[in-house]
Amino acid sequence: MKNKIKVFRAMHDMTQEDLAQAIGVTRQTILAIEKGKYVPSLDLAFRIARHFAVNIEEVFTYEDEPPAAGGRG
Amino acid sequence: MKKNTFYLMCGCIALFLLAIFWYSVEIHNPLFIEIAFLLGIALAYLARKKVTDLVEDERSAKITEQAVLRTFQVFWVVFCAFSIGAVMQILYIPQSPKVFFTQPPPALLSPRMMGYFQLALLCLMIFLYVGFRIYYARKYGDWETDEE
Numbered sequence: 566m567k568n569k570i571k572v573f574r575a576m577h578d579m580t581q582e583d584l585a586q587a588i589g590v591t592r593q594t595i596l597a598i599e600k601g602k603y604v605p606s607l608d609l610a611f612r613i614a615r616h617f618a619v620n621i622e623e624v625f626t627y628e629d630e631p632p633a634a635g636g637r638g
Numbered sequence: 639m640k641k642n643t644f645y646l647m648c649g650c651i652a653l654f655l656l657a658i659f660w661y662s663v664e665i666h667n668p669l670f671i672e673i674a675f676l677l678g679i680a681l682a683y684l685a686r687k688k689v690t691d692l693v694e695d696e697r698s699a700k701i702t703e704q705a706v707l708r709t710f711q712v713f714w715v716v717f718c719a720f721s722i723g724a725v726m727q728i729l730y731i732p733q734s735p736k737v738f739f740t741q742p743p744p745a746l747l748s749p750r751m752m753g754y755f756q757l758a759l760l761c762l763m764i765f766l767y768v769g770f771r772i773y774y775a776r777k778y779g780d781w782e783t784d785e786e
Contacts, residue, residue, distance in 0.1 A: 581784065590695035597779030603697050 566604050567626045570595065573617045588612045639688040647685050651678045701778055705770040713763050720755065 574584055581599075585592040590609065597603035598613075605613070614621040655671070655678050662671040686692075775781070 589693075591693050591698070593780060593782070594695050594697040596782050596784050597697060599784075600779055600782055602777070602779030602782060603700075606696055609696060 567601070567628055568598060569624055569626075570599050570613060573619070573624060577617060584613075584616070587616055639685065639690065641689055641692050644685055644689045644692070648682055651682055654678065697778055701771065701774045701780070704774045705767055708770045708774075709763060709766045712766055713759075716762065717759065720759075 570584070574581070579587075581592045581595040585595045588609070589612075594603065594605075598605050610621055610625055614624045617624065655674055658674040659671045662668055
């Protein structure tokens, strides 16, 4: 799952802390989502998209990943 | 209540429980520490609800959830392995009346050793939880740094 949160933040001149406070999560969560370490729930994804007043597909893009060679993690 | 006040309060509860534990050992009455432990945990939970500056979001909830799940996945195997042995001792059926009268069922663990084993299990559970929590916190980007 890729996202353009950083781009939208820059467009709206927001810091991670600003966005985190606006949608009620921690700055670390925004950072983890931006870096692809954490995939947000649908609810949070919609809240982020709604905050930037765009559709969810504009912020988040689903990409098929090649199957990992070691099972689940 | 501020987050740091809550942590300070938890420290005080822990110290208080330690003192009661010592007292219970001295007077050979475990009832004091058992009741105090329940009250201490209830007090900590109530205090936690009053904390205003502790932000918990879905990521931190997921880290906790995964750590708890994995801890129990390992813990129940160890616990069952021990419990099966204890159940076997309960279900011990003597081979013949002669054996029944001359040979008592083999004791798996003495009561003292049972206490040590429970302590070891408790420590195992705490270490497992902390270990898994660190693992999942790292996995979900708790220690990521950014240019901001």
